[in-house]
Amino acid sequence: MKIRRWTCRLALGLAALVATLFAIVLPVAYAWNPPGSNDRASYLDRIDSRYADTELARFHYTMTGQGSPVVLIAGGGLWQYSWREVIPVLARQHTVYAVDLPSQGYTELKRPGFTFDLPAMGEAIGTFLDAVDLKHAALVGHSWGGAWSLYFAEQHPERVDRLTLLDSPGLEAEKAPVTPLFQTPLLGELVTKLTTRDFYADSIRGTFQHKQLVTEEMIDQLWPQFSDPDNRDGFLALWRNLDYRLTDAGLAKVSAPTLVLWGGADEWLPANQAERLAARIPNATATVLPGCGHTVHEDCPAETIPLIENFLR
Template sequence: MQYSTVFPRIALVVAVLFGTIGVVAGPAAAAPEARFPGGLASNYVETDLATFHYVRAGSGTPVVLIAGGGLWGYSWRDVLPALAAEHTVYAVDLPSQGYTEPRRADFAYDLPAMSAAIASFLDAVGLDRTTLVGHSWGGAWSMYFAQEHPDRVDRLVLLDAPGLDAEKAPVAPLFTTPLLGELATELTTRSFYAENIRATFAHPQLVTDEIVDAYYLPFARPANRAGFLALWRNLDYRVTDAGLHRITAPTLVLWGGADTWLPATQAGALAARIPDATAHVLPGCGHALHEDCPAQAVPLLSDFLR
């Protein structure tokens, strides 16, 4: 979940945690079966690392979509059908996301671990080489994978993706502070989750109750919340920053000009450090770029992948 960077929201969370506003923690039971729009069926594949949940559509050259932190493949509901007209498209949940179940208690939830998860999924579905499209944290994981496995990445698309050793969201200390982070994660209710999902959109009216429910149900699972918190604490963008020159795949960097999570100036700075990269900033679009402004973002994606 990409929390807003507005300082008053931090004060609200602190107030919630210390009892000035009463809340009830989200449900601890496992979320129901995943339901992807358009009638696409859920698929599961077993590996030593995890049981991966994914949806697949289309035919042609492979494209793997990786959602942002606290989200899942549902994030790509507007992107997947468009790309499936020309490609075989996989929207996969990585550990901490959606309906994927890690199988290792010692999974590290850091950049190497998430890169290993990508490799494990690609191996399981028989993809030696693919295009990766990653949003937010999913972009950071894809970026690191492209640095470590350049021979396996045909093209790379990064949407509002952290990867520079640069400005972070002001809310980050809330989750990296011991005890406070645990409380913030455990006590995130549906209403607070919905508020912060809407804060990633420049057009918050697009975030319907159906969308909030689709995201919140799997986020409410204890294992996903724990992984989400661990990622806040373990993702080290000094590592991705140092390895940007090792990305050999043609790269498209897309950013929302109205992103309140990471400044849009990072788009050009990131593209300038990757050998074969271009950047596009879409005015009036938020951090959840492909959901907030699909009419602008999807054609850019399709043209680049074509």
Template sequence: MIDVAESSEVPARWRRWRRWQRWLAGGVATLVAATLFVAYGWQPAAVEGYRSSYESRYLDTPTARFHYSRTGSGSPVVLVAGGAQWLYSYRDMIPELAREHTVYAVDLPGQGYTTVKGAFAYDIPAMADALGAFLDTVGLSTVALVGHSWGGAWSLYYAEHNPARVDRLVLLDSPGLDKPLASQTALFSVPVVGELTVKLMGRTDFEKSLRTAFAHQDRVTEEVVNENWHWMSRPDKREAFLRLVRSQDYSATDAGLARLRARTLVIWGEADTWLPVSYAQEYGRRIPGAGVHVIPGAGHNVHEDAPEEVNPLIVAFLEP
């Protein structure tokens, strides 16, 4: 025999359970909707009021409106910065090279103050094509290329496919081998998580990431952080960075190493925590005639972290 009070309690408990389920489902749906809105709809505000003192020029091509600098006179050298970097990263190198060369430092799509025109792929062939478009428009037929990190991979690909246009190539802690990507960028490759991470990134987060590319922390001054964060805080640059992370396939650059004809110098920071120094040694084995220099106590941004050691090596390498 069922007690009346007990039997009336069962539907009451069931109703409470159903209400809790509906509340939970509604909360989860709201959370998912909010997450997707932040990831794909909301745009963070860019930093306003900061003005870089760095001298710059602009050049229009069908691909992009390129932001660049030109310094010195002599044989042309083109400097290509790495990911989340711009031509400012070469501030210590430009004056040294400009004593004997015309030095062009250029922001490729997704970097600094260059703006793309229309759809852009952001993969390695597209970035190399953009570099070619800049060289064509500025009127450079044969150049020396210096590339750091991603900028080195794009320069490497360009040199592999345009051997007549690149006579010397300098790779600074550059990916390009068909090996695992830097662990620091892995989070950005995950759908939704990558969007949230790049959009919610603030100046403090950016500075923490930037510091991992330096062994000498005193090199990461307020000016260095501000000069990079100002443009990187823009919504279009955050989106471009995400697309760059997800588009860097180094199988093609790796496959072309043996046919590289440009005289090549590889410089690597021994304390690089982004890409191991063993990559430099492999470049030295696989690129015909390549020279390799490992800089003790320097990090991934080797040219900024140890300019006193790096700049003389490049000056000597570019001598006739």
């Protein structure tokens, strides 16, 4: 009898503790929004920022060089700063557009209820192309930016001249190891909102094999845009809404010559996805760069950028 009473008291105590924790955690996860950084990326002073106003968003972009159009789309949690070494090389022969899509950089989303899934991000690419009067262009996308570009190329093959995918998910296959963390209700909100500058810096280092390249100056350029509350919300929504069954099912629809580049030391997505992805896309080739991480164009620019340049040429 005493044991039964003690068990009941313990259960009631644990229930009270759980209720108290939920009372504390729920407002943090769902009601509280941490303020964004007051810092300003100094990279903005080195570029000619342009804006394209549409019903969907006010797109922040740059346009550099002259020649056939190439549109660069950065990965999740990044912005066009990620292309700083790529732009001047490609601009020798192309008009290079580096654009921030919704959840990235300094683009302002206008449309309420934007779903942050593959169809929505594909629409965003098309909306931007229309806004800058591009009927077609070559697309270069990294990571999520590559997945969005791939989906757009599947749905609108007539608008994509060439397609370059850098460590880009597109198969219904292995996901990034942190995926369950962000996809779990409550936990995903907590992790996203409680991410500090240091934690964000560690995450960026995890996408590089050459860790020394992730400098304080780099984080100074990346952190302010990621810390923006709207960008954080979009970032979390993308973790939950991107469904690669859609891209996997449409791979045969891609008509553009396609180059798949992958870091052989990618810790986010296994490099064996490169050959598997290229094998499913008509007129595609895959190159795996040994000793390079997920952000392959920044981790190994000397190896990666000439491959992109030669392919687009």
